[in-house]
Amino acid sequence: MDVICSLGGFAGAGWPRNRFNTFRQAGFSETLLDFNLFNECIVSSKNWDETMAHWRNRLEDYVEEAARQGIKFKIALSPHFENMCRTPNVKKKLDGLLVECINFAAEFGCEDIIVQPLDGEQREECESGNRDFYLSLTDCAKSAGITVLLTNRLRNFNGHYIRGVFSEPAQVAAVIDELNNKAGADIFGFCLDVGICNMVGQNVCGFMAALGSRMKSLFLYENDGVHYNHIMPFFSANSGGSQFDWFNFIRYLRKSGFNGLTVVDFSTTMLALPQPLQPAMLFFAYSLKKYLERQSGVKYLEWQAEVEENIKKYSSRVLFGAGNMSRAYVEHYGEKYPPLYVCDNNPKLWGTKFCGLAVHNPEDLKSLTADCAVIVCNVLYYDDIEHQLREMGVKNPIERFSDEFMPSFQLNRVESHVWKEQVK
Numbered sequence: 001m002d003v004i005c006s007l008g009g010f011a012g013a014g015w016p017r018n019r020f021n022t023f024r025q026a027g028f029s030e031t032l033l034d035f036n037l038f039n040e041c042i043v044s045s046k047n048w049d050e051t052m053a054h055w056r057n058r059l060e061d062y063v064e065e066a067a068r069q070g071i072k073f074k075i076a077l078s079p080h081f082e083n084m085c086r087t088p089n090v091k092k093k094l095d096g097l098l099v100e101c102i103n104f105a106a107e108f109g110c111e112d113i114i115v116q117p118l119d120g121e122q123r124e125e126c127e128s129g130n131r132d133f134y135l136s137l138t139d140c141a142k143s144a145g146i147t148v149l150l151t152n153r154l155r156n157f158n159g160h161y162i163r164g165v166f167s168e169p170a171q172v173a174a175v176i177d178e179l180n181n182k183a184g185a186d187i188f189g190f191c192l193d194v195g196i197c198n199m200v201g202q203n204v205c206g207f208m209a210a211l212g213s214r215m216k217s218l219f220l221y222e223n224d225g226v227h228y229n230h231i232m233p234f235f236s237a238n239s240g241g242s243q244f245d246w247f248n249f250i251r252y253l254r255k256s257g258f259n260g261l262t263v264v265d266f267s268t269t270m271l272a273l274p275q276p277l278q279p280a281m282l283f284f285a286y287s288l289k290k291y292l293e294r295q296s297g298v299k300y301l302e303w304q305a306e307v308e309e310n311i312k313k314y315s316s317r318v319l320f321g322a323g324n325m326s327r328a329y330v331e332h333y334g335e336k337y338p339p340l341y342v343c344d345n346n347p348k349l350w351g352t353k354f355c356g357l358a359v360h361n362p363e364d365l366k367s368l369t370a371d372c373a374v375i376v377c378n379v380l381y382y383d384d385i386e387h388q389l390r391e392m393g394v395k396n397p398i399e400r401f402s403d404e405f406m407p408s409f410q411l412n413r414v415e416s417h418v419w420k421e422q423v424k
Contacts, residue, residue: 001253003262004074005285006032008230009270010278016065022279024069027286032263033073033110035101036080037062048093055097063108075217075261076105076113099140106144112216112261114149114191117165126165131175138183149191149216150176152207154200154228161228163200166190169210176214189216195265198225198244205252217261221268232266232285257309310399311337314373318343318365319401320385322354325377329401330355340372345388365394373397 105113117130141148153164179188222236222244223229236243319326322344343360
């Protein structure tokens with residue numbers, strides 16, 4: 001799964017040089033081409049040609065500066081004009097603008113463009129209109145060689161956010177299949193806005209599972225489920241916990257092996273800061289990304305999603321750490337991928353049983369066959385244990401296991417003092 005960061009709330013259409021420079025210095029090299037950054041250039045003007053010339057100039061300056069600083073665009077987001085689209089003569093012009101955006105996105109290296117659907121009061125009528133809307137983009141998308149991604153929306157009903165167009169996964173799957181059949185090619189897919197799912201109480205895991213291979217990308221941010229904000233991941237906290245459904249999200253990634261593009265957006269977080277502090281937050285965003293990466297260079301979300309893949313590729317395995325994480329492994333994977341035994345640094349545990357497995361001295365790892373993996377089950381000491389084993393001369397593969405997003409997490413867990421009593 002490839003993860004990029006949006007520049008929303010930080011880099012506008014004007015004066016991009018310093019913004020891109022800060023973005024690059026923070027460590028980022030790829031981003032989202034968000035055409036909404038240029039919406040201020042579009043006005044309901046009689047002189048449309050002049051307006052479009054100004055829009056193109058601003059866009060080209062922006063893209064040229066990105067290229068000069070080595071910033072690449074992976075995916076594009078179409079402009080969205082909710083109110084202006086209701087005026088027929090303006091809507092026709094904006095449809096032409098969308099075609100230009102598709103062509104520009106392809107020219108600037110994007111493989112996909114997220115095209116937001118037209119909004120409406122009646123969902124069924126709106127979805128019917130959107131079928132025609134997306135079909136009208138078929139020829140342009142084919143010619144540009146780009147995939148058009150539909151996305152889910154919400155709407156405000158008397159002060160409450162409710163599900164909008166393309167919010168029902170079975171219906172979305174049917175629409176995408178219909179569009180691709182009529183287009184005669186797979187040029188339509190879906191980008192799931194997981195923040196909207198959080199706002200309207202939808203199960204992200206179920207939504208993604210229903211779409212299957214139609215799911216091409218994710219738009220990822222946090223909110224509290226009440227206020228429609230785009231907050232940095234893990235920042236929407238309350239009482240020491242996140243208000244976003246990370247459990248279901250990571251569980252599905254682990255189960256499905258999703259390898260599409262994830263766009264992380266924290267524009268609300270950026271906009272809440274005084275401008276002098278925004279660069280510091282961008283540097284922090286990259287520091288957070290690095291913190292969530294392990295020494296192996298595997299990204300945290302990818303690592304969580306690939307836990308089972310890393311377990312099953314070995315013919316045999318041994319667990320390191322006789323604690324709750326090993327207990328979770330045995331409960332969830334013990335039958336499918338049984339470990340030979342558990343080893344632990346505590347001499348008092350050697351020779352005892354843990355979850356039916358013998359507890360060994362780490363020195364016994366030296367006698368393992370070459371194809372046996374050591375699976376470290378101790379989140380606080382991953383690096384220390386790996387260093388210890390290498391210093392001991394253990395050359396077997398070492399993998400890291402986490403039960404943080406497993407269905408069995410926090411179930412039947414044993415407090416350390418109870419375990420100590422059991423082995424006296």
